[in-house]
Amino acid sequence: MNRLNQLFQNKKESLLSIYFTAGYPNLSSTLDIAEAVQKAGADFIEIGFPYSDPLADGPVIQNSSLIALQNGMNLKFLFEQLKELRERVSIPVLLMGYVNPVLQYGVKDFCESCAAVGVDGVIVPDLPMVEYEEFYKDDFLNNNISNIFLVTPQTSEERIRKIDELSNAFIYLLSSSSTTGKNLTVSNEADAYFARIKAMNLKNPTMIGFGISDQKSFNKAAEYTRGAIVGSAFVKFLDSDNALERIPEFIKSIRS
Amino acid sequence: MNREFIKSSFKWGVNPKGYFGDFGGAYIPEMLYPNVEHLRQQYLDIIYEPAFQEEFNQLLKDYVGRPSPLFHAERLSAKYGATIYLKREDLNHTGAHKINNTIGQILLAERLGKKRIIAETGAGQHGVATATVCALKGLECIIYMGEVDIERQAPNVARMKMMGAKVVPAISGSKTLKDATNEAMRDWINNPTDTHYIIGSVVGPHPYPDMVARFQSIISEETKKQLFERTGSENPDIVMACVGGGSNAMGMFYHFLDDENVKLIAVEAAGLGVDSGESAATTSLGKEGVLHGSRSLLMQSDDGQVIEPYSISAGLDYPGIGPQHAHLFKQHRAEYVSITDEEAMQAGRLCSELEGIIPAIETAHALAHLEKMKFKGDESVVICLSGRGDKDLDTYMKYFNL
Ligand SMILES: Cc1ncc(COP(=O)(O)O)c(C=O)c1O
Numbered sequence: 001m002n003r004l005n006q007l008f009q010n011k012k013e014s015l016l017s018i019y020f021t022a023g024y025p026n027l028s029s030t031l032d033i034a035e036a037v038q039k040a041g042a043d044f045i046e047i048g049f050p051y052s053d054p055l056a057d058g059p060v061i062q063n064s065s066l067i068a069l070q071n072g073m074n075l076k077f078l079f080e081q082l083k084e085l086r087e088r089v090s091i092p093v094l095l096m097g098y099v100n101p102v103l104q105y106g107v108k109d110f111c112e113s114c115a116a117v118g119v120d121g122v123i124v125p126d127l128p129m130v131e132y133e134e135f136y137k138d139d140f141l142n143n144n145i146s147n148i149f150l151v152t153p154q155t156s157e158e159r160i161r162k163i164d165e166l167s168n169a170f171i172y173l174l175s176s177s178s179t180t181g182k183n184l185t186v187s188n189e190a191d192a193y194f195a196r197i198k199a200m201n202l203k204n205p206t207m208i209g210f211g212i213s214d215q216k217s218f219n220k221a222a223e224y225t226r227g228a229i230v231g232s233a234f235v236k237f238l239d240s241d242n243a244l245e246r247i248p249e250f251i252k253s254i255r256s
Numbered sequence: 257m258n259r260e261f262i263k264s265s266f267k268w269g270v271n272p273k274g275y276f277g278d279f280g281g282a283y284i285p286e287m288l289y290p291n292v293e294h295l296r297q298q299y300l301d302i303i304y305e306p307a308f309q310e311e312f313n314q315l316l317k318d319y320v321g322r323p324s325p326l327f328h329a330e331r332l333s334a335k336y337g338a339t340i341y342l343k344r345e346d347l348n349h350t351g352a353h354k355i356n357n358t359i360g361q362i363l364l365a366e367r368l369g370k371k372r373i374i375a376e377t378g379a380g381q382h383g384v385a386t387a388t389v390c391a392l393k394g395l396e397c398i399i400y401m402g403e404v405d406i407e408r409q410a411p412n413v414a415r416m417k418m419m420g421a422k423v424v425p426a427i428s429g430s431k432t433l434k435d436a437t438n439e440a441m442r443d444w445i446n447n448p449t450d451t452h453y454i455i456g457s458v459v460g461p462h463p464y465p466d467m468v469a470r471f472q473s474i475i476s477e478e479t480k481k482q483l484f485e486r487t488g489s490e491n492p493d494i495v496m497a498c499v500g501g502g503s504n505a506m507g508m509f510y511h512f513l514d515d516e517n518v519k520l521i522a523v524e525a526a527g528l529g530v531d532s533g534e535s536a537a538t539t540s541l542g543k544e545g546v547l548h549g550s551r552s553l554l555m556q557s558d559d560g561q562v563i564e565p566y567s568i569s570a571g572l573d574y575p576g577i578g579p580q581h582a583h584l585f586k587q588h589r590a591e592y593v594s595i596t597d598e599e600a601m602q603a604g605r606l607c608s609e610l611e612g613i614i615p616a617i618e619t620a621h622a623l624a625h626l627e628k629m630k631f632k633g634d635e636s637v638v639i640c641l642s643g644r645g646d647k648d649l650d651t652y653m654k655y656f657n658l
Contacts (some may be wrong), residue, residue, distance in 0.1 A: 052561040053434065053547065055441045056285045062428060074559035099283055100546045104560030125285035126546070130273075150286040154448050159289075177287045177448035 002120045002144050003092040004169040007043060008205045008226060015227030016218070016255045017207065018234050019046040019096065021064035022081070023073025025238060030081050035088045036244055040251040042091070046123065046229065049078055049097035056125050058181030060232040075105050075113075082117035094148065096123040107136045111143040121146035121169050133166060152177040153193040157200070164202045171204050173197060173225060175211045181232035184211035184220065194224035218254050230254055268513040268580070268589065274462030277586060279553075279579035282461035283546045287445040291453075292549075294368070296463045302367050303360065303470065315359050316474065319392070320349045322356075324475075326482035326638070331610040332623075338631040341492070342613070342641040343479050345504065350415075352616065352643030353472060353504040354385040358454055360471035362389035365452035372396045372451040376426075376440040378405055378433035378500065379571035379618060380412025381643055382456030387421035397421040400439040402432040405570045412647050430564035433500070433574045437548050457501025458578030461549030465578045472507025479638055480511055487636070494629075496521040497640035498622040499538075499592070500571045502578040504642035509590065520590035522581065523622045525567035529596055536565035537594035538577045539585050547575065552582040568597040568651065569617040571643075599624040601655050604645060616643035617651060 007015070018037045022030045034045055050065035050073055057065070078095075085093065095114060102110050102124060114122060122145060127136070132147060140147050146169035151160055154177055163171060173194070175184040184190070197206060208221035209229030221228035237243060237250050274280050274296070282292055302308055316322040325344045333340045345353035358375075365373060373395050377383030383399040390397035399416055403425045406413050416423050429435040437459075444453045458465040458472075480490040495512050497505035499522045512518040527535035535541060542553035547562060555563040555575040565575040577585075584590040595603075604620030607613055615623060619642045626637075645652065652658065 052429065053438050055438045055548075056287065056445060058442075066428075069561060074557075074561070076559070098546075100554075100556065100562075101560035103545060104543075104556065104558065126283045126549070128281065128283055131281065131283075152287050152290075152448070154290040155286060156290070174287065178446050179287075179442045182446070 002146060002169070004044065004120045004146055007092055008170060011043065014222035014255065015043040015207065016251070017044045017046060017227070017229040018042045019048060019229060019231035020235055020238065021048040021050055021061065021068050022078050023050065023068035023071045024064040024235070025067065027071040027073060030078070031084060031088055032244060033238070034085070034093070036247040038089050038091050040248040042251060043227070044092040044094065045089070046094045046096045046231070049073070049075055049095055049101060051098040051101055054098060056179055058179040058232060060181045060236050064235045075101050075110070079113045079117055082119070086118040092120045093118070094121040094123055095119055099124050099127045102127070108139045111139040111145050114145050115143035119145065121148055123148040123172065125150055129163065129166065137166070148172050150174055151197070153189070160197070160200065160202070164204055167204045169204065170226065171202065171206045172229070173206050173208045175208055178210055180210055182211050183213055184217040198224050212254070215254060215256065266514055268584065270462065270466040276580045276583035278544070279551050279582040280462050280465060281551050282549055283551065284461045284549045285445070287448065288441070288461070291444065291448060292461050298368065299364065299463050299467050302364055303467070308363055308367070312360060312363055316356065320355050320359065321347060322474065323478040323482070324348055326479060326486070329611050332607065332626070335610065336626050336629070336631060337633050339636040340626070341483070341636065341638045343475060343508065343638055344641050345475065346613065346615065346619070346641050346644035350381070350385050350388050351646060352381040352385065353475060353507060353640070354382040354456060355388065356474055356507065357456065357468050357471040357503060358382070358385040358389045361452070361454040362393050362395070365395070365454070366393060368452060370450060370452035372398070372447065373454055374398045374400070374440050374443050374451055375454045375456060376400045376433065376436040377456060378402070378436065378573060379569070379616065380405065380409040380416070380647060381571060381616070383421070383423070384412050384415045386454050386456070387416040387419040390421065391419040398443065399423050400426050400436040400443070402426045402430070402436045404431040405433065405436070408651060409570055409647055410650065432570065434562065434565070441548065457503040458506045458580055459501040459548055459550065459576060465550065465580055468503050469506040469510060469580060472503050473510035475504070475507035475640060476509065476511035479508070483638070491515050491518050492636040492638045494519045494521060494635060494637040496523065496622050496625060496637060498523045498572060498618050498642060499577055499581060500574050500618060501576070502581040504640050506578065506580060508638070508640040513589065520584070521625065522590050522592045523625050524592060524594040525569055525572035525600070525621055526594035526596045527566040527568070530594055534566040536567040536573050536575065538575065539592040540594060542576070550579045552576055552579040553585065569600065569621065571616070571618040572621060593625055593628070595621040595624040599627065601652070603627070604652065605656065613641065614645035615641060616645050617648045619643055
């Protein structure tokens with residue numbers, strides 16, 4: 001059991017997770033933001049490690065990744081930075097990024113480094129499920145790192161069952177098939193999709209992400225799942241004046 | 257073509273898991289999975305259906321103008337002391353090999369019930385070939401092209417627009433082919449049901465590398481017949497082609513792969529020189545990694561960030577190569593060499609002067625390697641003349657002060 005499992009088991013209210021990119025807006029921002037996000041009441045955190053070709057991301061996260069890379073962020077440096085993580089942050093933390101930097105770092109080393117600094121799970125959208133199962137699952141499980149899979153409205157029921165089987169923390173539902181940063185469209189179709197997943201009675205809890213930017217979209221997500229993940233809207237907010245001090249304000253604008 | 261032959265996994269072909277040796281696979285986010293998986297399940301059944309084959313072959317003949325000639329280039333032969341043949345893909349409709357693939361994929365898209373076509377393009381040849389088949393079939397067409405390439409390949413941008421395509425500039429990264437590919441993939445993620453993505457080379461997630469190679473394999477299929485008619489032997493000593501993603505080379509190599517006495521040479525773009533920091537010579541500079549959905553060789557930093565490539569030739573300005581090429585490289589089935597901007601430009605001029613054929617700058621890289629080869633005098637060489645140089649006149653004019 002890791003921090004994620006405990007959170008989902010113990011907390012009954014809707015959960016809010018905040019995504020931001022490591023090393024953005026400044027190389028040293030990572031832990032300051034993480035600490036502030038925890039203090040403002042978020043339930044867990046996703047820290048993005050930047051990649052040069054983030055093909056599932058919209059303009060906001062493309063830009064934060066580019067700046068983070070220009071600032072000198074990379075996986076090695078990030079794990080250095082995160083050595084202080086557990087002195088400053090107690091809520092669950094996930095890393096999110098693309099597969100190529102992980103492959104260069106070495107998947108086993110990556111899982112070990114995650115465990116060493118107190119990371120609880122990872123989201124690597126372009127790591128195929130078959131590869132995970134065949135080659136990497138043991139590295140994740142041996143280090144007690146949860147691998148989080150994505151599901152879209154087009155994902156087949158059979159595949160969702162398989163994902164449920166391989167998951168051990170939560171399943172990440174995309175509000176629609178989209179790159180990050182599009183607004184969630186509250187539509188009958190989306191409702192039908194969320195309801196369909198809910199009716200599947202999966203063993204893992206679900207969270208909705210991509211396109212959550214305000215109270216309305218958060219509440220919609222919370223109606224059907226354990227909560228929501230806010231990414232692009234928060235990264236965009238970080239660009240505003242005195243963002244770090246105003247993080248509580250941002251969190252309240254999503255979940256009051 | 258014989259379906260049984262092509263469906264059986266020959267030694268250098270893709271395995272049932274979508275790999276060529278250590279390379280390939282489908283490293284895609286879940287958002288792309290349903291489309292790619294559907295394609296994977298369907299592509300062989302669709303493309304070897306007799307009605308498909310009939311329409312494909314008819315279009316290649318009447319619309320593209322195939323078979324493309326195999327031309328004995330006598331003055332180049334005399335200069336280099338070998339028997340040099342040029343496989344004239346430049347004479348295809350739209351001026352390059354790219355249309356062999358887009359004809360195949362548009363017929364596939366129709367059968368998959370797709371209404372909207374997207375594509376990336378570097379030199380603009382694939383964009384033009386895609387816009388062409390979309391016009392032919394009355395399908396909506398959106399082409400992603402790096403801002404830098406829009407500038408250096410202006411005639412092709414105009415051609416795409418003439419045929420009703422929308423050209424969208426890619427403004428991220430180096431603003432070239434890699435970034436156009438990212439944008440096309442993002443478009444596909446955001447349009448998961450009505451859209452088919454026509455990838456322009458033997459790159460991308462499985463089944464694209466294998467599928468595109470099959471469509472391009474017509475190049476070597478014809479070459480074998482043409483050589484046999486001319487010389488009584490199907491096989492030359494050497495087969496050579498330039499490599500961006502690797503589709504003309506894979507088409508040119510395809511039916512020679514199992515004939516291991518045929519030497520295969522793939523020519524990459526060295527840009528300003530392999531060690532200059534301004535290069536696109538992937539096999540020299542690359543390490544194993546994942547880009548655009550497959551595991552292959554990739555120019556990247558120790559941290560796994562993709563390094564921006566450089567070549568004077570927009571079609572070769574790509575930091576990776578297709579997974580099948582990575583396999584042929586690793587297994588030493590083909591030799592991978594590289595040619596600088598300067599060498600390519602000189603070779604382009606030489607071919608124009610000696611043969612009256614102005615090659616695309618991409619193709620000129622393959623021709624330039626002739627300078628570096630030592631011939632005993634009786635070898636036969638087939639070079640894939642992948643495209644014509646009309647689109648590059650601006651660059652040639654500036655380079656040579658014409
Ligand atoms: C004439 C020509 N040759 C070669 C290429 C390189 O692509 P590939 O390696 O897929 O053949 C291009 C790409 O635009 C091209 O236009």
